[in-house]
Amino acid sequence: MVAQAVRPPGDTLKLDKGAAQELAAGVSALNAGDLEAAQQRLEMALGFDPAAHQIHFQLGVVHGKRGRVFEAIASFERALSLAPRLFAAVRSLAMLYQKAGFANKAKEMWERSLILAPDEPTRESIREHLRRLG
Numbered sequence: 001m002v003a004q005a006v007r008p009p010g011d012t013l014k015l016d017k018g019a020a021q022e023l024a025a026g027v028s029a030l031n032a033g034d035l036e037a038a039q040q041r042l043e044m045a046l047g048f049d050p051a052a053h054q055i056h057f058q059l060g061v062v063h064g065k066r067g068r069v070f071e072a073i074a075s076f077e078r079a080l081s082l083a084p085r086l087f088a089a090v091r092s093l094a095m096l097y098q099k100a101g102f103a104n105k106a107k108e109m110w111e112r113s114l115i116l117a118p119d120e121p122t123r124e125s126i127r128e129h130l131r132r133l134g
Helices: 017-031 035-048 053-065 069-082 087-100 103-116 120-133
Strands: none
Touching: 017 035, 017 053, 035 053, 053 069, 053 087, 069 087, 087 103, 103 120
């Protein structure tokens, strides 16, 4: 567990067994719509592996679905600090910053998501969104 707590950001070592089990249970609860259980399981997963970007990302999804914009932002920012090229977290942050009224941060994240986009249709969609933002 100590090795995982101090591993470098973006390291792709396997998750701790307990973290993997709690992450799976949290995602399952999320998919079932049980946001309270999802949050509890994901927080337990972080106890096993606080440096796992996947857990922080999923916790951001849960907070977003619960309408907790600032908690979601914090979770996605943490996921990005651990995995800086995680497109889904960058795009989620762009949407949340925009929703929260942080125009400059939103634009910055949309531009970053453009660079990380996985394919041309996604890049074109982001370019169009950036044009609308002005």
